[in-house]
Amino acid sequence: MNTTKESFSNLFSLEDVYFDIEGKVILSKINVAIDNTGITGIIGPSGSGKSTFLRLLNKLISPTQGIVKFKDSDIAEMKSQELRKEIGMVLQRPFLFKGTVKSNLLYGPKIWNIDYIDPELVNLLDTVSLEADFLERDIEGLSGGEQQRVSLARSLANQPIVLLLDEPTTALDIVSEEIIENTLKQLASEGIKIIIVTHSLEQTKRLTEQLLFLKEGLLIEKTTTKDFFKQYNDQEIRSFFKNKEGK
Amino acid sequence: MVSQTLIDIWNSLRQANIWIRIALAFILLLVLISLSFWQKTKLESKLIWSFLRGTIQIVLFGSILSLIFGIRKLWMLYLILFLMCLFAAFTNARSYPYPRLFLIGFIAITSSSIVIMTLVMFSYIFPGFEGIIPLDPDTLELTGEYVIPIGSMVISFAMRVSGIAIERVKSDIIKSKGNIEAALALGDSPYRAIQNILRESYRAGLTPTINRVASLGIVTIPGLMAGMIIGGVPPVEAAIYQIVIFLMLLSASFITSIITNILFTKQFFTKKQQFDIEFLNKIAKLDNQTTGALLKERWKKWREKIKRKKKSVETTD
Numbered sequence A: 001m002n003t004t005k006e007s008f009s010n011l012f013s014l015e016d017v018y019f020d021i022e023g024k025v026i027l028s029k030i031n032v033a034i035d036n037t038g039i040t041g042i043i044g045p046s047g048s049g050k051s052t053f054l055r056l057l058n059k060l061i062s063p064t065q066g067i068v069k070f071k072d073s074d075i076a077e078m079k080s081q082e083l084r085k086e087i088g089m090v091l092q093r094p095f096l097f098k099g100t101v102k103s104n105l106l107y108g109p110k111i112w113n114i115d116y117i118d119p120e121l122v123n124l125l126d127t128v129s130l131e132a133d134f135l136e137r138d139i140e141g142l143s144g145g146e147q148q149r150v151s152l153a154r155s156l157a158n159q160p161i162v163l164l165l166d167e168p169t170t171a172l173d174i175v176s177e178e179i180i181e182n183t184l185k186q187l188a189s190e191g192i193k194i195i196i197v198t199h200s201l202e203q204t205k206r207l208t209e210q211l212l213f214l215k216e217g218l219l220i221e222k223t224t225t226k227d228f229f230k231q232y233n234d235q236e237i238r239s240f241f242k243n244k245e246g247k
Numbered sequence B: 001m002v003s004q005t006l007i008d009i010w011n012s013l014r015q016a017n018i019w020i021r022i023a024l025a026f027i028l029l030l031v032l033i034s035l036s037f038w039q040k041t042k043l044e045s046k047l048i049w050s051f052l053r054g055t056i057q058i059v060l061f062g063s064i065l066s067l068i069f070g071i072r073k074l075w076m077l078y079l080i081l082f083l084m085c086l087f088a089a090f091t092n093a094r095s096y097p098y099p100r101l102f103l104i105g106f107i108a109i110t111s112s113s114i115v116i117m118t119l120v121m122f123s124y125i126f127p128g129f130e131g132i133i134p135l136d137p138d139t140l141e142l143t144g145e146y147v148i149p150i151g152s153m154v155i156s157f158a159m160r161v162s163g164i165a166i167e168r169v170k171s172d173i174i175k176s177k178g179n180i181e182a183a184l185a186l187g188d189s190p191y192r193a194i195q196n197i198l199r200e201s202y203r204a205g206l207t208p209t210i211n212r213v214a215s216l217g218i219v220t221i222p223g224l225m226a227g228m229i230i231g232g233v234p235p236v237e238a239a240i241y242q243i244v245i246f247l248m249l250l251s252a253s254f255i256t257s258i259i260t261n262i263l264f265t266k267q268f269f270t271k272k273q274q275f276d277i278e279f280l281n282k283i284a285k286l287d288n289q290t291t292g293a294l295l296k297e298r299w300k301k302w303r304e305k306i307k308r309k310k311k312s313v314e315t316t317d
């Protein structure tokens, strides 16, 4: 896909970012730059603000304070809808729209007037390892794993340059998880930037090259995955993942 | 004006057959009382009191109606319609206690009903057409006699239907939060992301009335038509009238629902095509306390109160 050298230095950068809801601080004093080397993981205990962090990147929420930059420009100045076309997002649950797989895949392209012919849609399904005959199937009849793959394909139909994923395989069986991970690796090798929230250390090891570690709304660590697992032993890492309630 | 009405009441009371009717009613009441006496039901004082009170109330109500029906000044007709809209919005906001619903309902109900009513009231300007709302035959003016009852029907209908639609939209948005966010994340606008939800809410609001229209004459004879026939209007004419009224009710309801839905759902989103999380949380909290549950609670409290009263009466006996 896009192999020309990009003219920006960082894919995302956050400068002194705070986020509160109803007076409660969810994220505080986040300063970080995410460049475009490989897949980036976001890890941390539940409730640490991972999903919130991810939503800041495609402007589903805006920081209470501070600046979020995409390709070196402040996203506050950009149109939300255009930003979201470039930045796809897959959530923990597929959230498909009623209807066929095809109508789901075409939801984004219709907004952006991107024309698709059926063979292209079949190719799209192929990237998430679904057969061509899925195109006309109703989403009601699909398994959870198949639905999540359709959800991923639906985001890809917009031809984004970045993909944000929020625990995409948490609710899935091992086989579906593996299919999705393989798809992500394939996409990364084609030049799509991927940022994935996960609470699985194994997934982190398998997929990511660098990771951000969040705890109680603070960015504790940003490092390469290799260094992270070299630096801390298993017990230390497990203790990181305990949140306040000890879960 | 008030004194004029009192004179009117007096004049109508002076007509002989009014007194014959009253006398007949009095005889019937006497019969009732003696029946009660005979059967030892001890209802005599209650009967007298109820009928005395009821008669005064209904005569007062009738005279207020005749006061309103006598209105011929256009600005006063509009003023009364406007006040009814205010009251309807107030009632709606009490049944559906969501942020800004009073103002939103007021804007929506007022604009749609006033538009519909104006169209209907001035339909007589079509050459050769005497108008949907009958004019005073002598002065050819619009009178409260027709404008106010029809207006109140249109307004209360629009209020109820838009209330149903709002309730539906609110719970559907909360239920489909994830899907809406998925649509936003694909670059959709909030308005388009909730199109399906809006569509379903209009269906929910309008379908019962549409079904009623389809069953007209077979299952139901609406009150208005029945009243007109009793009042001496030829049945076929009354039937056509009823259809026109239903069309007015449906269009006013539809317009009101569209306006309330658009203004109400706007609050769920920010200008940056995001969910307004705080608003959503606030509404979701209200949602756990549905209107139905609230009413049930009130009903329970009320019954307990009655029980307590009864008990205290029994113990004092």
Ligand SMILES: Nc1ncnc2c1ncn2[C@@H]1O[C@H](COP(=O)(O)OP(=O)(O)O)[C@@H](O)[C@H]1O
Binding pocket: A021, A026, A044, A045, A046, A047, A048, A049, A050, A051, A052, A053, B277, B281
């Ligand atoms: N819509 C919301 N309203 C109120 N609080 C929220 C909302 N979404 C998230 N939070 C709070 O923000 C914190 C971080 O949430 P989240 O980003 O979802 O964490 P994570 O994804 O790491 O589990 C949690 O304490 C959560 O309760």
Ligand SMILES: [Mg+2]
Binding pocket: A050, A051, A052, A166
């Ligand atoms: Mg999360």
